[in-house]
Amino acid sequence: MEGTAWIDRLAASDVVLLDDFLGTDASAAVRAEMQDIFAAGLGRPARVGRGEGESYLPDTRRDLIHWFDDVAQPPAIAGFLARMEALRQTLNREAFLGLRRLECHAAYYGPGAFYKAHLDAFADGSNRLITFVYFLNPGWGPAHGGQLQLLGPHACVIEPRMDRLVLFKSREVLHEVLPSHADRYTLTGWMYGVDEERRRRGGVLGDLS
Ligand SMILES: O=C(O)CCC(=O)C(=O)O
Ligand SMILES: [Fe+2]
Known part of the structure; x- marks a missing residue:
């Protein structure tokens, strides 16, 4: 990937697009592993909210998701996660964002x-x-539909093209996924700052990674 100019673009506009992120062979390998995950029935209807407020709301979202835990992932997906971990560290080094960890899930939007x-x-x-x-x-x-539509001041339509990565600020950018008319595979994840509850308890140091 080209230097760190994308970090300035993310800071300036809250959103950045990176095309040809892994390259032709690696992205095809990731897609094949994603198809295996969902063909094996590992996808679960996605829920909205978390904790006691979490619920299945089919009028809000209809994708199937599979969370990655800490155990080994198939090799191409593991390579993607390693790249994202490297991006997290670059963001911390270059932009002082204090991103502590990341989480990621596979998602499948059927027609x-x-x-x-x-x-x-x-x-x-x-x-x-x-x-x-x-x-x-x-x-x-x-x-094929399934565009990622950004709304409000960030309004634009992002086509869900092969090997394209979009990063945006989770608190700022209102967005929706338009109805998909074909199989649509994505890896979606989040980079987390200091855990608020932990900070209140004064346990921030234990969260350093
Ligand atoms: O798949 C996308 O384009 C976005 C998914 C999304 O907004 C989410 O999972 O929170
Ligand atoms: Fe989202």
Whole structure:
């Protein structure tokens, strides 16, 4: 990837697009592993909110997701996660964002699936600071739908093209996924700042990574 100019673009406009993120072979390998995950039935209907407020709201979102935990992932997905971890460290070094960790899930939007307008940061003092979405849809065209629509001052339409990564500020950028008319695979994740609860308890040092 080209230097760190993308960090200035993210700071200036809250959103940045990086095309050809992994390259042709690596992105195709990630897509194949994603297809295996969902073909194996590992996708679960995504829920909205968290903790006791979490619920299945099919009028709000209709994707299937599979969370990655700490155990080993298939090699191409592991390579993607390693790249994202490197980006997290670059953001900390160059932009002093204090991003402590990242989480990521695989998502599959089948025909008719969507995700209505939302912010990714929870209202209860969430520490999600940066959202990333990596698109895995070769041959995408407008008839396939599933565009990531940014709203409000950031309004623009992002086509979910193969090997494209978008990063945006989780608290600032209202967005929605328009109805998909084809299989749509993505890796979506978040980089977290200092845990608010932990900070209140004075345990920040234990959270350093
Ligand atoms: O798949 C996308 O384009 C965005 C997904 C999203 O907004 C989310 O999972 O919070
Ligand atoms: Fe989102």
